[in-house]
Amino acid sequence: MKKSLLTILIAIMVVLAGCVSTKSDVSDKKNDNTEPKTDKSKVVIELLGMGSGEEDMNIVRDQLIKNGFDVKLNIQPDYGSFTAQKDAGNYDVALSSWTTVTGNPDYAVRALFKSDGDNSIMADDEVDALIEKASTETSDEFAETYKQLEQRLVFDKAYIAPLYNSFKAQGVNKDILDVDTVRLAKSRAIAWEPIDFIDKSKRDTDPLIIQQAIGTLTSLDPIKGNDGSINTLNTNMYVRLVNLTDDDVVVSDGSLSYNHSIAEGNSDYYFLLRDDINFASITDGKAVDTGERVGADDVIFSMNRAKDPNSVPDHRTYSLHEHINEVEVVTDLSDLDILQSGSDATVREGLEKNLDVKIGELVSDKKEADNATGKYQVVKMTTTAPFPQVLNYLAHQSAGIVSKKQVESINTYDVSSFDVSKDIPYGDQNTVTEGAKYNNTLYASGPYILSHKNDYEGIFYKNPAYMVGTEHEPKISNVTVRFIQDPDSTLSALRNGEIHIFNGVPETKYDVVEGDSKLFLQKNDSNAVSYLLFNTKNREVSTSEELRKAVLYSINQDEILNFYQGNKKKAVSTVSPLVDTGNELKADPAKVQEFLNDYKAGN
Template sequence: MKKKLLTLTLLLVLVLSGCVKTKSEVESGGKDDSKGGSNEKVQIEVLGMGSGEEDLNIVRDQLIKNGFDVKLNIQPDYGTFSAQKDAGNFDLALSSWTTVTGNPDYAVRALFKSDGANSMVKDAKVDELIDQASTETADEYTKTYKQLEQQLVTEKAFIAPLYNSFKAQGVNKEVLNPDTVRLAKSRAIPWETIDFKKTEQRATEPLVTQQAIGDLTSLDPIKGNDGSINTLNTNMYVRLVNLTDEDEVVSDGSLSYNYAMAEGNSDYYFLLRDDIHFAAVSKEKAVDTGERVGAEDVVFSLDRAKDMDSVPDHRTYSLHEHIKSAEIVTDLAELEKTTLSGSDQTVLAALENDLDTKLSALVGNKTEADNSKGNYQVVKVTTTEPFPQVLNYLAHQSAGIVSEKQVKSINTYDVASFNIDTDIPYGDQRTVTEGANYNNQLYASGPYILVKKNDYQADFVKNPGYRTGSDFEPKVSNVTVRFIDDADSALSALRNGEIHIFNGVPETKYDLVEKADNLQLQKSDSNAVTYLQFNTAGREVSQSENLRKAVLFSINQDEFLNYYQGNKKKAYSTVSPLVDTGNELVADSDKVKEFLEAYRKE
């Protein structure tokens, strides 16, 4: 009965909050700005979605306990949540962020820098510390990120951290060999390592996995950075480097044998392999085009990645804006005379490490590369300033290598006058969707290529020209990605054998996977952090640090950890899973009273 009453209350709040006020209405009187007397409670409006109902209830109870009057503004989906947020109808918004590149710059730049794509923070000190940390190496930036967190949380209370989540997936261990299924902290799951328990099924049975979103943003890697395409593009396009499951930058499974950071931390060299060809689709089958993935394609791909005007609706430009140039190196002497960062070793020696055949010549044309004879291609990436974290961005799916020839042949439109109704760009999902408009134009440099999709699933086939005969040649010939947006439905499909992997098992469902005889739960740390974002325009919390700090010190993270039965960890900011700064938020009711009193006296 208690649960039903709570549900009815939340539904009533939902109905009352469904009418979206404009930002001007909010700023001019949509909310009672009265601070009240010393005995009056301060009202706080907390915005969130139905999927975060448990967290919203905990936040509400903690604020009420500390003397606030709390209004929950719960929206049914992300669209209505965004509309309320854009209108300014909140003091606090329940937010989350996952650092998919494994580096702390990505965890803060877009969120908290004044010009960040998703930022509600404008603070010169925050900007300065973000930029400073980006120029430092991992053994240098801990102190800087500690100061950044203190400015962001302790000094200004722009956010109130809640917790760091784990990452979990369920695997059908009767069908798949669980040891071949990776669960990385940051990067999307790679399919090429996955194998069936019965290896004879590799060519006859598809690997069946799942994702929530079926409407694909774009299969052009620079035009999307969301849950609809991150996994798909990660497996369709090879990159210069990759991330290990623990976020170390490596060449394994990439286009390069080795990479090297030169003295000064602004020049980065990559020695390319010659055993990867682009795949295309003919009659719904993957074919080897015979076109090698080479340095010319790398330069073309990175040039367009760093140019915000290279395509309409460029969604990943901010990840690559630190790239000044990408060029093909043809002078072997440059590698011999350039030393590694913090070392006397030459770049040449680093690039030749563990090679079967050493470098005898560098070639500018990819058709002339022949690694067995010592003829290689090298690409140099130069950053606008010292920026060691550029390597993490080069491991991101948006840095996937596309075919210069193919993309140029399709993207013949004028970017400034692009018309979505008449111009069909490279990677448009309409070209791979079953029906009258199907005209698959994809060229995949990675282990798999998307053959076709519909409203229910997308079908992939292995690239026949990808690392043939090596350990990185895809094991399974066909992959089917089912579109199942509901977590309970996805879990049911996993338990019934309809899918083989469910990435994203909720914490509250771990036990169902663990108890199933045919399933195995894989769990690891993640870079996902949930926090409360303060409104920085048009509300009392926007103007008063004291009020924000009163909210901040009302948050008791132990209660979240207890609710989730230890399946969450404490966090101080979105940097917490990546850098151990030592900062910790401790709830303090005395500080709440102190800051509320100071707020009332303002």
């Protein structure tokens, strides 16, 4: 697309004024196969991202160019294509983001930066040691350790270059939904079960319609994915031992447990299971009660496979649960007569808190549990070391409880010789995608179950045997999740009544939602951080700290905040929203030139 002389003059004026561009020509370049001309004297940086991150890519490109780089943009249309390019190493820096959905700082670093982390592409012994040290410390102690970790991660080695910490916002159609029933938690994914219509007569006839950007689902087996394609879906499909409040407090409310208790020493954790949840399945296109109760055997099975990196091929969440040592069912009541951590009360007293019927007997067989007569199941979890943050991980979607019976009946393959061309694992999205391969074998322990999907939407139905008659029973029978990648298209769909909730309204669109009389904008702090991730394998930035630091000090967060009209916060690392380390990244053109000169001299 050719630009007018006036457009070129305006662009030059903007650069001379030192401002960040607010309009992009990235979209023009997406389909331009012509190789951009580069200045041989300048270092070329290839920036990888998705079309949905176009504005951030523009800002980073402009800041790098202003500091003497040439920039090649590698823009992919969707998450799958982005991941393929990233796995192939076709980038110098990748536009990345992370949301600490468990509300604890260990989660903010372990999977991303530890050598054996599920999503890590780096290996640094000092980073590993600091992550492990911080995990054993209380919140009063770990601030200094995380400060040292940030120093190593960002300033000493420049493995990442931080961009910003986002707020969290969602637009709600207040003419259709009761806004007071729609939660916006700081960390956890949106809970569907409490949401209700203003007109309650629509609960069984009309679907709740929401949106997410990614339509290609990593896996509906909760331990096989940890990304934006399935976090919300699996959170609502599988119940967990504990939950997070909207302010990141670990509670039993709305979970598989009536109560949980920590014994003295912070290594033994006890969970009193409720008996009013059965697994749901899909039969003839409808959600049905399988008659199988969610019990201790399922918890033990789910936690053991969650912590075992070899339990399934392509296990992506095992490092979140590696602190679990043993999980067992308790059958002797006297085992509960020990003190709780930091309390004069016993574990039994903690588990019995606010119970209508106290514990009279512990049973090992879930079929024998009958809470109304005092028969309960208690699961004990022991960690490898004192580690209170384990509870936050148990609130994560990857700790969702699956059916031992069903998963074992589906996953009959040999993990070591798994053949992706013929073996069909539990949770494979192809089994719920409309077409010849459709064969829904899901068993959902949570409030909803996915019936089927296509490229346009996914259809979920209420679990008919989930906490029936309690405040946690789902209000709306059907949920439709529309797959709309572009934020502008999503906002348009919200305003037109095509969807009821837009979770993730961009900061630049707050005023549009607030100016629409039928919409309500919910806002909250979040643990979402965007950053640049350096290639650590096969590029010049992989081996040159000088080159990485030159990119790092080109990033001007003040300009980014200005572009987003103050609706972003500064960040240093993914722990920034959780721990005040006192660290700060300041753009420094002089340092950029110093590091670039050192890099060029070495090459």
